[in-house]
Structure formats: C-alpha cells, structure tokens
Amino acid sequence: MFRILKKRRLAYGTHDFWVEAPEVAQHAQPGQFVVVRIHQYGERIPLTIADSADDAIRLVVKAVGKTTYELCSLKEGDELADVVGPLGHPSEMGKFGHVMMVGGGVGIAAIYPIAKKLKDHGNRVTVILGGRTAEQVIMRDEFRFADRILITTDDGSLGIKGVVTDAMKKVLEEDTVDVAWAIGPTIMMKFCALLAKEYALKIWTSLNPIMVDGTGMCGACRVTVGGEIKFACVDGPEFDGRLVDWDELLKRLTIYQKEEKEALEKYLKKVGEPSWL
Amino acid sequence: MAVKIQPNKTPMKEQEPEVRIKNFNEVALGYTEEEAVKEAERCLQCRVPMCVKGCPVQIDIPAFIREIRNRNFEKAAEIIKRYNNLPAICGRVCPQENQCEATCVVGKMKDHEPVAIGRLERFVADWEAENVGLKLPKLPDKRPQKVAVIGAGPGGITCAADLAKMGYEVTIFEAFHEPGGVLIYGIPEFRLPKKIVKREMDYIRALGVNIVTDVVVGRSITMQEILDEYDAVYIGIGAGAPKFMGIPGTNLIGVFSASEILTRVNLMRAYDFPNYDTPVKKGSKVMVVGAGNVAMDAARTALRLGAKEVTIVYRRSEKEMPARIEEYHHALEEGIKFKWLTQPVRYIGDENGKLVAVECIKMELGEPDASGRRRPIPIEGSNFIMEVDMAIEAIGQGPQKILLQNFPELKLNKWGYIEVDPETCATNIPGVYAGGDIVTGAATVIEAMGAGKRAAKAIHEYLSSKVIGHKT
Numbered sequence: 001m002f003r004i005l006k007k008r009r010l011a012y013g014t015h016d017f018w019v020e021a022p023e024v025a026q027h028a029q030p031g032q033f034v035v036v037r038i039h040q041y042g043e044r045i046p047l048t049i050a051d052s053a054d055d056a057i058r059l060v061v062k063a064v065g066k067t068t069y070e071l072c073s074l075k076e077g078d079e080l081a082d083v084v085g086p087l088g089h090p091s092e093m094g095k096f097g098h099v100m101m102v103g104g105g106v107g108i109a110a111i112y113p114i115a116k117k118l119k120d121h122g123n124r125v126t127v128i129l130g131g132r133t134a135e136q137v138i139m140r141d142e143f144r145f146a147d148r149i150l151i152t153t154d155d156g157s158l159g160i161k162g163v164v165t166d167a168m169k170k171v172l173e174e175d176t177v178d179v180a181w182a183i184g185p186t187i188m189m190k191f192c193a194l195l196a197k198e199y200a201l202k203i204w205t206s207l208n209p210i211m212v213d214g215t216g217m218c219g220a221c222r223v224t225v226g227g228e229i230k231f232a233c234v235d236g237p238e239f240d241g242r243l244v245d246w247d248e249l250l251k252r253l254t255i256y257q258k259e260e261k262e263a264l265e266k267y268l269k270k271v272g273e274p275s276w277l
Numbered sequence: 278m279a280v281k282i283q284p285n286k287t288p289m290k291e292q293e294p295e296v297r298i299k300n301f302n303e304v305a306l307g308y309t310e311e312e313a314v315k316e317a318e319r320c321l322q323c324r325v326p327m328c329v330k331g332c333p334v335q336i337d338i339p340a341f342i343r344e345i346r347n348r349n350f351e352k353a354a355e356i357i358k359r360y361n362n363l364p365a366i367c368g369r370v371c372p373q374e375n376q377c378e379a380t381c382v383v384g385k386m387k388d389h390e391p392v393a394i395g396r397l398e399r400f401v402a403d404w405e406a407e408n409v410g411l412k413l414p415k416l417p418d419k420r421p422q423k424v425a426v427i428g429a430g431p432g433g434i435t436c437a438a439d440l441a442k443m444g445y446e447v448t449i450f451e452a453f454h455e456p457g458g459v460l461i462y463g464i465p466e467f468r469l470p471k472k473i474v475k476r477e478m479d480y481i482r483a484l485g486v487n488i489v490t491d492v493v494v495g496r497s498i499t500m501q502e503i504l505d506e507y508d509a510v511y512i513g514i515g516a517g518a519p520k521f522m523g524i525p526g527t528n529l530i531g532v533f534s535a536s537e538i539l540t541r542v543n544l545m546r547a548y549d550f551p552n553y554d555t556p557v558k559k560g561s562k563v564m565v566v567g568a569g570n571v572a573m574d575a576a577r578t579a580l581r582l583g584a585k586e587v588t589i590v591y592r593r594s595e596k597e598m599p600a601r602i603e604e605y606h607h608a609l610e611e612g613i614k615f616k617w618l619t620q621p622v623r624y625i626g627d628e629n630g631k632l633v634a635v636e637c638i639k640m641e642l643g644e645p646d647a648s649g650r651r652r653p654i655p656i657e658g659s660n661f662i663m664e665v666d667m668a669i670e671a672i673g674q675g676p677q678k679i680l681l682q683n684f685p686e687l688k689l690n691k692w693g694y695i696e697v698d699p700e701t702c703a704t705n706i707p708g709v710y711a712g713g714d715i716v717t718g719a720a721t722v723i724e725a726m727g728a729g730k731r732a733a734k735a736i737h738e739y740l741s742s743k744v745i746g747h748k749t
C-alpha cells in the first residue's frame with residue numbers, strides 16, 4: 001500500500017499529494033508518470049510525477065471524473081492500493097540554450113520538474129503559465145528559479161489576458177528559442193504545437209490518451225505521430241507536438257464519455273456534494 | 278485387456294449456450310466422481326503409454342488414471358503434482374487435442390475418441406482442492422541464496438515454486454497489481470475462474486515465495502539492481518504487447534486490441550461496471566480478427582457483454598485455425614459466426630472518428646509457407662464491406678520492450694525474443710535464465726510451465742556449483 005504523506009489544495013478541484021512509493025521515488029526522472037489505482041474496485045489512471053524526494057513522489061491531481069474526484073477526497077494517512085512506475089521515457093535532457101516551458105492548468109505541475117532539471121543543466125529557462133483564472137495558475141511561486149516567467153489568464157485576473165499561445169508569440173517575437181515544452185489540456189497543446197510549427201521550433205508535448213496498463217500491453221493509448229502508430233505509454237509520453245495527429249487524439253479521448261458520466265453521477269449520488277474539491 | 282471400450286468420451290456437463298452467453302461463469306462444469314471413474318475405465322493402461330510422449334511435461338498419465346479408477350483421488354493428485362504444479366489450470370486450458378490426447382492409443386482406434394485426459398486432470402485437481410485443501414510439502418532447510426523471478430505468469434510461478442521447494446529464498450516481481458500473468462488478465466473467467474488462479478497464488482505464497490506486485494522491472498527497479506542483489510534470475514515476462522495489422526483507420530474509435538478488451542474485462546472486472554470503475558465498450562455488431570485462443574476469448578467476451586452479432590474473420594481456413602478445439606466448438610454453439618479466408622484491408626469511420634464498417638478482401642490458399650501452412654493470397658477484386666461498430670484485433674502479440682531495453686546485454690533472436698539454451702533456459706548472461714512466451718513467442722501455459730521447471734533445475738545446479746566453487 002502507498003500512503004499519502006502530505007496533501008493540500010492548490011486551487012478549487014486541484015490537489016497536491018506526496019505519496020510514499022520508495023521504488024518509484026528512487027528511479028523517477030522528469031517527464032515520467034505513474035499509474036495509480038485507489039482501491040480494489042478502482043480504475044488504473046496515469047498521473048505525472050511532479051517531483052520526488054527520498055521515498056515519496058509528488059502528484060498534482062485535477063478532479064475531472066469519478067476517479068480523480070475520489071482521489072481528491074482522500075486524506076493524509078490514507079493509502080492507495082497501487083502506484084506503479086516510473087513509466088514512460090524521461091524527458092530529453094541537455095544544454096540546449098534557451099528553453100521555453102509552457103504549462104496550462106494541471107499541466108503546470110508536469111512542466112515543473114522538467115523546467116527545474118533543464119535549469120540545472122545550465123539552460124536559460126523561460127516559463128509560461130496559463131490558467132482560466134489567477135487561482136488556476138498553480139505553483140507559480142515554485143518557479144522562482146526560472147529566468148523569466150509569463151502568466152496568462154483567460155479572464156485577465158493575473159498577467160496577460162489571453163491564452164498561453166499569446167505569451168508564446170510574444171517570447172518568440174522578442175527572442176530566439178532553442179526548444180520548447182508544452183503540457184496541459186490536449187487542445188492547448190495542439191495550438192502550442194501549431195504555433196511552434198510556424199516558427200520551426202521543436203516542441204515537446206506530453207500526450208494524455210486513455211491508458212490501462214501503462215506498460216505497452218493493451219494499445220489503448222495509441223496515437224499517431226509522424227504518420228505512425230505509437231503507444232504513448234512506452235514510446236512517449238512526450239512527442240514532438242508538430243508531428244502529432246491532434247484531432248485524432250481529441251476524438252479518442254471521448255471514447256468512454258458516456259461511461260465516465262455514468263460513473264461520476266453514480267459516485268456523486270452516493271457521496272453527495274463534493275464539498276472537498 | 279479385452280474389455281469393450283466406450284467409443285466416446287464421457288460427456289462433461291456444461292452451461293447451456295443460451296444461458297451462458299449472458300453470464301461470465303465457467304462454461305464447463307467438471308466431472309462427478311462417477312463420471313471420472315467411468316472415463317478412467319476407458320484407459321487401456323498401455324505398457325508404452327503414447328499419451329505421455331505427447332505431454333510437454335511427461336506426466337505419468339496411466340498411473341494417475343489408474344488411481345482414479347481405484348478411487349484413490351488423493352493419490353492421483355499426488356502423481357500429477359510431481360510433474361505439474363498447476364493441474365486445475367492445465368486441465369482447463371491445455372490444447373490436449375495436440376498433446377496427450379493426440380497420441381492416446383484409444384483415439385487411434387476406428388471411431389473412437391481418445392481418453393479425456395484433460396477432463397480427468399481437471400477433475401483430480403478440483404477434487405483435491407475441495408476435499409484435501411492446501412497441502413504443503415515438507416520444505417527443506419533454507420539455503421542462503423536468493424533468486425529473483427520476473428513476471429508472475431505460469432512460467433514464473435512454476436519456477437518460483439520449484440526453487441522455494443528446494444529451499445531458496447525467492448522473490449517474484451510482477452508489473453500488474455495481481456499475479457497470474459495471462460491466467461489473470463487474458464484468459465476469461467468463463468474458461469478459467471479467477472478463484473482457481475488465486476488458489477494457486479496462495480499456494481505459492483504458502484511455500485514462502487515473496488510476490489511483489491506493482492513493480493515494472495526496467496523502470497521501478499533496474500536489471501542491474503536485481504543482478505546485484507540476487508544470485509540468479511528467471512525472466513518470464515511473456516509476450517503481451519499487442520500487434521496491429523496497421524491498416525488505414527486503426528485508430529478509429531471502436532477498433533481495439535483483444536488485449537485491451539480482455540484486460541479491461543478480466544483484470545479490471547469491467548463486465549461489472551459501474552460497480553468496478555473501469556468501463557469497457559460494448560459493441561453491437563462486432564468483428565474479431567484472427568482465429569487463435571485470444572480471438573475466441575475476445576469474441577465470446579464481446580458476446581457476453583451484449584453484442585448482437587459477433588463474427589470472426591480469419592485469412593486462412595478452418596483447418597489452419599490455431600485455437601483450442603473445445604473453444605472453437607463452444608464459440609460455434611454460442612452463435613459466433615466465422616468468415617474464413619477473409620482479410621480486413623481498411624477500417625471506415627464516420628465524421629466523429631467512430632468505426633462504422635470494415636472493408637475486407639477474400640483470400641485463397643496457395644503454396645505452403647515457412648510455417649508449413651498454405652499461404653493465404655488475396656483474390657483481386659473480391660473486396661466487400663462489412664458493417665460493424667466494433668473491431669477487435671487478435672492477430673498476435675510481441676515482446677514487451679521495457680525490460681529488454683533496460684538490459685541490452687541480453688542476447689535476442691531475430692524475432693526479438695530472448696535466446697536461450699533449450700535444455701537449461703540459460704541466456705548468454707551467467708545466472709540469468711528465461712522461458713515461456715518471452716523465449717518462444719506466444720505459446721501455451723504448459724510450455725511456459727515446462728520452461729519454468731527446467732530453469733529451476735538449472736538454477737539449482739548453477740547455484741550448487743557456485744557454492745562448491747566458493748569453498749575450494
């Protein structure tokens with residue numbers, strides 16, 4: 001069993017966990033993820049490793065459906081049935097020069113360890129963080145190591161009023177960028193990739209298809225990259241966003257929409273108002 | 278012995294097809310004691326038992342059948358267990374028609390079916406579980422050496438059990454949250470109830486084997502760390518990575534690998550959604566591609582999930598079909614349709630990316646290919662459309678790469694499987710052994726078990742010689 005050591009709320013519906021998982025913690029590298037199953041009736045869901053220290057890993061979870069709602073309801077001291085990982089290839093590391101790190105929503109947590117390590121490698125790091133509102137721009141104090149931080153909000157409550165691609169454009173017009181990362185909602189990553197293509201910029205995106213095992217044994221996570229079928233869990237999760245078939249991925253994310261709705265409704269009927277979110 | 282032999286096998290009770298297609302309970306219900314004794318009496322007790330030659334682990338078949346005849350069921354179980362750690366499983370899933378029953382002398386007689394060796398094996402194992410319970414052998418003194426087994430499939434658990442019985446400290450590392458390999462995540466409940474697999478896992482644990490789940494070797498722990506900590510290693514990671522034909526439209530919504538459907542249903546219990554959280558798509562008109570055990574299991578699973586019509590398409594003919602014959606018969610009884618000599622060439626989707634039809638082409642058989650089977654050749658211009666809302670590919674699996682990428686020193690063969698000495702299962706790295714599907718490619722439970730047994734013996738010899746080496 002994997003114990004929740006620390007937990008706090010970062011924003012409405014987004015919670016920050018430190019979970020005891022010694023093997024994972026000792027081997028985790030930026031860009032990798034775990035598969036979590038809350039209890040014996042639970043689904044296996046993938047979550048990015050946002051950080052690791054000693055015997056614990058950090059997970060930042062946004063409540064979007066049954067499993068993530070329930071996960072966010074757990075408390076310090078509670079245990080998760082399964083945490084498997086670290087899975088997927090680590091992010092490509094090295095000294096590239098100027099790197100642009102774009103995080104949207106809960107994707108900010110996924111960008112964090114990669115940006116930190118890139119900084120350690122001696123890169124100049126520009127960070128762009130986006131959210132719908134100021135509250136949703138999570139973890140922004142933790143990016144102090146960055147050379148430059150730009151913030152965007154849909155409602156203009158913080159930083160630039162607009163979306164992350166607006167900030168990307170600004171940086172790309174003012175400066176040369178050697179390589180970029182963009183992690184967030186699929187639709188955001190799609191537009192970041194389209195923009196990067198215009199500037200002939202390599203942009204790593206972390207794909208989030210539906211997964212089951214996370215170890216290459218089912219093919220649920222298949223995506224098309226550069227015209228080829230890839231299994232995101234073992235061939236990725238990061239791919240050059242310019243080569244990804246985004247529309248196919250967006251469609252594939254809807255496969256279980258009906259069942260997801262049913263599961264969440266049934267759960268909320270059982271537990272009542274999700275006041276903990 | 279001039280007794281007259283019943284020409285047919287004693288029938289085994291089964292759930293009626295119209296009932297069983299609505300549930301996931303086991304189809305075949307097993308023999309009673311009377312039925313088992315009756316079937317045992319069909320055995321000639323050959324002095325040169327051909328059946329044993331057909332058995333991959335050479336169980337002394339006439340000996341255990343003799344004990345059934347004498348109603349010494351416990352003794353019968355003891356005999357089988359000398360050769361086979363998992364008889365309740367093998368009795369249910371072995372392709373007996375290609376093994377012991379293929380060579381059985383009775384089956385060679387005109388108009389006679391062979392002795393139902395598989396059913397008898399199953400009977401004995403179930404009888405023992407019900408009437409005797411868990412019986413641990415006397416374990417020898419602990420030996421100082423530690424062995425790591427990677428993968429808790431039939432091969433890994435057999436190897437672990439044999440080594441534990443010799444006194445070694447054994448740890449199994451398993452990637453999934455439940456041990457059992459294909460027995461848990463692949464073969465459906467209606468063929469192999471999971472409680473039987475769990476019973477075997479309890480036995481392995483009772484032998485002192487430490488089963489650690491949620492560990493993906495190559496990621497959660499590296500091969501180097503394992504080599505540093507353990508005196509020997511057995512790799513039994515199976516061949517679970519699904520292959521796709523790669524035809525246009527493969528990523529449409531509604532196209533799945535059999536592995537995904539079966540994993541959702543078996544490992545994650547998606548047939549009981551939403552009591553279990555994992556969903557599975559229920560097709561209405563379903564096509565399954567391939568005609569092996571995996572295809573049969575996927576087709577019959579789709580039917581039980583509520584499909585109106587399930588059709589298996591196979592590019593060769595009925596004769597080349599690799600599935601276990603009993604599963605084929607069960608599938609036919611359940612109303613699964615078969616389209617032989619047919620190959621999908623393109624998936625067709627609607628504007629939402631959902632599968633609506635599959636374009637297929639008809640095939641004919643040409644000259645024999647490398648596998649000795651006649652090669653299927655497309656018939657030009659014979660294309661036709663089948664309307665389906667779900668397509669499940671069951672065309673084979675390959676090696677899962679995570680461990681192999683983490684251990685590049687390991688020698689592989691040209692198909693990407695681990696190369697071993699077939700006698701000992703030794704790889705090119707001293708102290709590292711491998712067996713089962715990761716060596717042979719997708720094969721059978723009994724072959725994986727056989728490899729686990731041979732490897733355990735070889736590991737014991739290797740570790741014994743090392744100890745002596747240390748002392749001198």
Ligand SMILES: Cc1cc2nc3c(=O)[nH]c(=O)nc-3n(C[C@H](O)[C@H](O)[C@H](O)COP(=O)(O)OP(=O)(O)OC[C@H]3O[C@@H](n4cnc5c(N)ncnc54)[C@H](O)[C@@H]3O)c2cc1C
Pocket residue numbers: 033043045046047048049059060061062063064065066067068069106109110207208209210211237253254260261263264
């Ligand atoms: C490699 C990887 C890393 C991820 N890392 C994180 C993370 O660090 N933090 C986090 O909060 N989430 C992360 N996700 C997404 C997370 O796995 C899903 O949100 C989760 O599985 C939803 O489960 P649920 O039962 O709560 O919701 P469901 O009921 O399954 O889904 C509810 C809604 O979420 C959408 N959804 C379902 N699965 C996914 C998915 N995999 N990605 C995006 N949307 C999805 C559905 O389309 C639906 O609209 C990651 C996904 C992947 C593949």
Ligand SMILES: Cc1cc2nc3c(=O)[nH]c(=O)nc-3n(C[C@H](O)[C@H](O)[C@H](O)COP(=O)(O)OP(=O)(O)OC[C@H]3O[C@@H](n4cnc5c(N)ncnc54)[C@H](O)[C@@H]3O)c2cc1C
Pocket residue numbers: 370371372427428429430431432433450451452453456457458459460463464492493494495513514515516517539570571574601677679680712713714715719720721722723725
């Ligand atoms: C649907 C289906 C039906 C079948 N039906 C039959 C049948 O009726 N009769 C028959 O004889 N055979 C059948 N087979 C074939 C049979 O199941 C296999 O040949 C047999 O299970 C192989 O055993 P194994 O020990 O090599 O590995 P597996 O059973 O494949 O087990 C390997 C285990 O290793 C784990 N693993 C993989 N990688 C790692 C890693 N890096 N770290 C840790 N663990 C890892 C896997 O999770 C898995 O649990 C069927 C197969 C399938 C898929």
Ligand code: SF4
Pocket residue numbers: 319320321322323326327328329338339342380381382383392394
């Ligand atoms: S070959 Fe058939 S008849 Fe002869 S011993 Fe074996 S099971 Fe009995």
Ligand code: FES
Pocket residue numbers: 210211212213214215216217218219220221222231232233234
């Ligand atoms: S999640 Fe199963 S293959 Fe990627």
